[in-house]
Amino acid sequence: MKNSTKKIFLGLLFLGLAGLVLFLVSNNAEATNVSCGDTILADTILDGNLTCVGDGIIIGADDITLDGGGFTITGDGTGSGVYLNGRTGVTVNNMNISGFYGGISLYNSTLNNITNNATNLNSDTGIFVSFSSNNNTLSGNTANSNYRGIFL
Numbered sequence: 001m002k003n004s005t006k007k008i009f010l011g012l013l014f015l016g017l018a019g020l021v022l023f024l025v026s027n028n029a030e031a032t033n034v035s036c037g038d039t040i041l042a043d044t045i046l047d048g049n050l051t052c053v054g055d056g057i058i059i060g061a062d063d064i065t066l067d068g069g070g071f072t073i074t075g076d077g078t079g080s081g082v083y084l085n086g087r088t089g090v091t092v093n094n095m096n097i098s099g100f101y102g103g104i105s106l107y108n109s110t111l112n113n114i115t116n117n118a119t120n121l122n123s124d125t126g127i128f129v130s131f132s133s134n135n136n137t138l139s140g141n142t143a144n145s146n147y148r149g150i151f152l
Helices: 003-026
Strands: 030-032 038-040 044-046 057-059 065-067 072-074 080-085 091-093 096-098 102-107 113-115 125-130 137-139 148-151
Touching: 080 096, 096 102
Parallel strands: 030 044, 038 057, 044 065, 057 080, 065 091, 072 096, 080 102, 091 113, 102 125, 113 137, 125 148
Antiparallel strands: none
16 A cells, blocks of 8 residues: 555544544443442443332433333332432433332423333322423323322
């Protein structure tokens, strides 16, 4: 190869690798070993089932996604499976939540997406959206065998 062709090839190779690194760094959702009562601050994908006393997972930042990956969070009749207070732009999806006081609880939280979750067999509410929570989107959720299914 000529010197100029090698330089162009190496330059393109470098740009391609740099682009790949940027993509991997910006795509920060990964399976995470989350424990009961943890506050998550970044995109998180569950990597297993949880059995909790009190709260399951607390959302501690705006504009993040909690993907349950189809795993189940089971409670002891107290707390919330997923708890949002004062949060905006959060997505909670693909969760199976049972055995808590409330499955998914939103307080003072706006513009969140609660999608494709099963919140069944909680002692009070499957999904609770209250106390100045506005413009949230709930779709594809089930809330069976709770005292109240979805409370707005």
